[in-house]
Amino acid sequence: MSLFAGTSSYYRQYRPGIPEEVATVLDRAVAPGWPRRLLDVGTGTGLVAEALLGRFDDIIAIDNDPDMLAAAEEALRPQLPGGASLALVESTAENFKPPTGWQADLVTICRAFHWLDQATVLALLDEQVAPGGAVAIFGDNSFWAADSPWKQSVRVVVQSFLGEERRSGNSTFKHHDRPYSEIMEESPFNQVEEIRVPVHRTWSTKGILGYLYSTSFAAPHLFGDRLGEFEAAVENALAQHSTEDVFLEDNEFLIRIGRRGTA
Template sequence: MTLFDSVDQHYARHRPGLPDEVVQLLATGLAGVDGPRLLDLGAGTGQVALALLPALPPAAHFDLADQDEGMLRTALDELRPHLDKRTATVHVGPAEQFTPTQPGYEADLITCCRAFHWMDRPAVLAMADRVAAPHAAVAIMGDGSLWTHEADWTAALKALIQAHLGEERRAGTTGAYREPGRRYEDDLVDSAFSDLTEHRVPFTRAWTPRGVVGYLRSTSFARPDLFPDHRRFEEQAQALLQQLAQDGVLHEDGVFTVLLARRPGTSR
């Protein structure tokens, strides 16, 4: 069993996508590549690919890698109506074990969004070095979660979760969550992709109480099977969020961070 088994529909419906500025940043790095190949690691239900599709040429190809086969099936279901002439292939397994199915494969962009902390990061970057084109960029991206976001409504929601599950942040079947032992920047600097730039993109999101409850089902810290009485928790969460919402809306103001890394001397 993988950490996010059986939550693919909640992922697809409730996980936020990429801000437009991030999409343009990544697409700009592919300018001039007629048939770009994009490798998305920890792809989940395809949020990165869905966000990038409109900015890519018709000959673009996506390789989506994830350990959860159900999520990848959902990703293909979500992508197919929008692919047009673009193509997508899924790969089930750990990111560091990604193996191209075609000889001479070279990825023009390798992305990992909200998933790098679950991975064997040095092994993933070594794999990326093997499959990346000389000019390719590696983009490690994320924006935290509603557990880490600081607002009155998220603090109250976190307290409710802790009342049911204990003070420590849960991490699904793996027990308590542990922060990465080192910064992602240090992982990248110690890899082949040591030419690093950081991009911080402010964003504002509007959530509904129902949307937040759906999002929680997709998380490692509040997935349904963690709760002795999940229905009771959701009823309490829904009531709490409706009380705290302003005109039915809960606002999240945050920063989406992109670490864009290349091999030295190869910046486009």
């Protein structure tokens, strides 16, 4: 079973998209020109590709979850600008092979690098990225980070149902103890620039539950026949923090852009 089995509809509707400021940073990471090729690794429901439509005219987006790709197809195909190309490919990053002669100007990996064989993927990308191209690894903080009182309350509820350790589907999440920039510095893309983009969001109870159901640590199937009980517990916990069903979040995207060093 996929780590994200049963989450695609929630992912598409409730996962925060890519802010315009982040899309601008990604756009500026590589030189302008046409054709301009994007490889989006672990695309999920296509949130990154969607944010970069119109900035890249040749896009390949890969994911190993067919339900996620179906949701991406439904969302992205109608928005595709005239003359642009979009291919959605069911594949892991470790097994992906681009079309003969195809090289990306930019590779994006958003909220997915921790699932990958990181050194292997970065080494493989050396053949898949054009000269002068870049690899961008980025993401914002998960609710599991619990950096505010209402998030802490939500995490406590999740833990009371599923255990203290963060779940990863039917297993537990394995934390990486090395900064991604350090891993990138040992790869072909060893010239690394870090950029931080703050984001401010407003949530409701419905949106928070939808977000939780989009994650591998609180996917609906993990709760079995206790899903209704879990929802009631989350609603009760959140009610202690707001009588108006408004929950503010201060977050940020940390973007790491790696380029090949000069010889």
